[in-house]
Amino acid sequence: MATISEVAKLAEVSVATVSRYLNNSGYVGAKSREAIESAIQQLNYVPSEVARSLSTKQSDIIGLIIPDIKNPFFPELARAVEDTAFEYGYTVILCNSDESADKEKHYLQKLTKKYVAGIILTSIIEQETHWQDVKLPIVALDRPLNWNIPSVTTNNQKGASLATDYLIRCGAKNLLCISGPKNFVSSQTRVDGFKSASKCREVKTEIIESPYDFEIAEKIVFDYLQKNPSIDGIFACSDASALGALKAAHRLQIRIPEELQIVGFDGIQIGNIVTPSLTTVAQNIYQLGQTAAKLLIKQIEGKKLEQEAVCIDPELIIRETTRKE
Secondary structure, three states: OOOHHHHHHHHOOOHHHHHHHHHOOOOOOHHHHHHHHHHHHHHOOOOOHHHHHHHHOOOOEEEEEEOOOOOOHHHHHHHHHHHHHHHOOOEEEEEEOOOOHHHHHHHHHHHHHOOOOEEEEOOOOOOOOHHHHOOOOEEEEOOOOOOOOOEEEEOHHHHHHHHHHHHHHOOOOEEEEEEOOOOOHHHHHHHHHHHHHHOOOOOEEEEEEOOOOHHHHHHHHHHHHHHOOOOOEEEEOOHHHHHHHHHHHHHOOOOOOOOOEEEEEEOOHHHHOOOOOOEEEEOOHHHHHHHHHHHHHHHHOOOOOOOOEEEEOOEEEOOOOOOOO
C-alpha cells in the first residue's frame, strides 16, 4: 500500500503539501495539485482515515453509548442511529456501559481521545456532570441530561397515564406499578404518570422498584404476587419488566388477562411475539434514534438546530395481556 511519502516523492512536493491537499487545510498551487492528483492515481493511494483524524482532530465517526445491550429496546434504538448515520456518511462505534457509571465514564474518555466527531449518550447517571467535560457535539437520547445538552426523549408521563387509565377502564382495581431505577429521570416521570392517572380513582395502588431486566423483574414480581394475590393490574415501566411479570404470573398459574392484566412500556418487537402478546406503550424507537443522529450531525456540520429538546409522543398498542373495555 502506497504511503503519503511516496506520493510526495512522485509528485516532487513536500509531505506537508500533500497533507494540505488531502485535508483541504491550506494553499496548494495548481501545478502542485495536478502533480499530487496524478501521483495518487498512479500509486492507487488511499488516505488513512486514522492519520487524517490525528492531523485534523476530526473524523466521520460517531460514538453511541447505550446502557444495556441485552435489553431489546437498545439494539432497536442503535439500529436507527446506525442507519441514519450511514445515510449521511458517518460510521457508528457502539459502546455498552452495562449500567456501570465507571464504564460510561471510561467510554466517554476513550471516544474523546479517538477524535470521534460527536457522541450520542443514553446515560445511566443523569445527576452527574462528567459529560460536561466532553468538548464535542453531544446528544442525550432517551434520558435527558440538562437543558444545555440537546436531547431526544419520549413523553414518558403521557405514556404512563395512557397505560394506567386503560387498565382502570378495563376493570383493574388493585394496581401494581413496576418502576425502573429511582435515579432514572425517565423512570420517575413514568411513575408520576401512573400516579396522576390513578389519583382520585376507585383503585388501590402499589409501587415496587426493579431494574430494566427480565430475569430480575420476574423474581421480584413472583415474590410480590405470592404475598399480594389481589393484584389484578400491572403497569411496568419497561417491556423487559412487563415480560418478567408475565413469566412470573405463568409460574403462579395466574390467568392472563382474566385474573391479571399487564401493560408494558417501550414497544419492543418481542412483545408482539410472546404468548399472550404484550399490551404496551410503544415509543417510536426508530424515530428516536433517527432524530438523535440528525441532531448530532447538524451540530458536527455547524448547522443551526431548530429544536434542541425533542419530545416524541408514544402510542398505546392493545394486545392480549389486557381485556377489552
